[in-house]
Amino acid sequence: MTDHQTLLQACDALLQPERFKDYGPNGLQVEGARPIRKIVSGVTASRAFIEAAMAAGADALFVHHGLFWRGQDGRITGWMRERLRLLLANDVHLLAYHLPLDAHPTLGNNAQLGRVLGIQADMQFGEQDLGFAGHGHWADAFALGQHAQQVLGRCVTVVGGDRPIRRLGWCTGGAQGYFEAAIAAGVDAFLTGEISEPQAHLARETGVAFLACGHHATERYGAPAVAAHVAAQLGLQHEFIEIDNPA
Incomplete structure (x- = not known):
């Protein structure tokens, strides 16, 4: 079991987000309240993924595509409200890494x-x-x-x-x-x-x-590789859930 700051530090140390100029924030995007025993990884923080991760007993979510993108409407309505409602109602942490996850030389999307x-x-x-x-x-x-x-x-x-x-x-x-x-x-x-x-x-x-x-x-290989690595490092459980996407 660990806390979100320890998990964040481990992910940041591995992926070095400060090296990248990116479209949205890398790292902790939504702070929950749970102690972390299980990380569930996925490609995108969609509602379907969040719901599946909750059913799998996730305490923290680790994804490539998070909630926030360049040019996005900043209002918390519609689909954004529903995603945030699910995360906050369940006290679950969300970590997302975009370009840093693509670039890691052994565990990232390109390497994998x-x-x-x-x-x-x-x-x-x-x-x-x-x-x-x-x-x-x-x-x-x-x-x-x-x-x-x-x-x-x-x-x-x-x-x-x-x-x-x-x-x-x-x-x-x-x-x-x-x-x-x-x-x-x-x-x-x-x-x-x-x-x-x-x-x-x-x-x-x-x-x-x-x-x-x-x-x-x-892009469905980097998130589980990194999450599994960090989970093993911190003594946590890990599960990858794929939500199919034809794109």
Whole structure:
């Protein structure tokens, strides 16, 4: 059993949120009142996740996508009121880490996605070094897409890329804006969660393949890895609950 300050200190020491310029607050977003025996991790602090975590006996929630985002209406109404009501009524703590969770070199979303894909990063690139790259061995982007689809269990969009994949760049979630930095880093393909209109043209014109594998699908590995690590460090229980998301 521990308190929220001890849990917060352990998470901050591991993820170093002070290093990142981010859209919303990293760390403790909602202070509860419970002593902490069990952490429940998930991707997003949605109402469905909060309800499932309560049913699982959570004292603290650990997520990648918290409650607060850039440009968000600050009024506590509607869906925000309901999420906060559930958290406060149950005295549960909510911790959320966005970019720091993406970036951790072994436990973060990018490192864990690499583990799932069977590739290890040997360099980082792009803004705040959030893009990862490493050596791969696929006949072409379509073979890589089939592999990603199999291990992630999601449909994959592949654009361009007939050449063998010897260098793969990746960045989880909505990182389509990192494509140009990935091209400059010398990769044969770039894998992320989402694609926007410009990336299809860049892939065709540069010969570097672009693979969109789903925002949620690429970001469901970091939160449980970090939460399990911190739980073991502090002698706490941990459970990961996935709320499916087609995005």
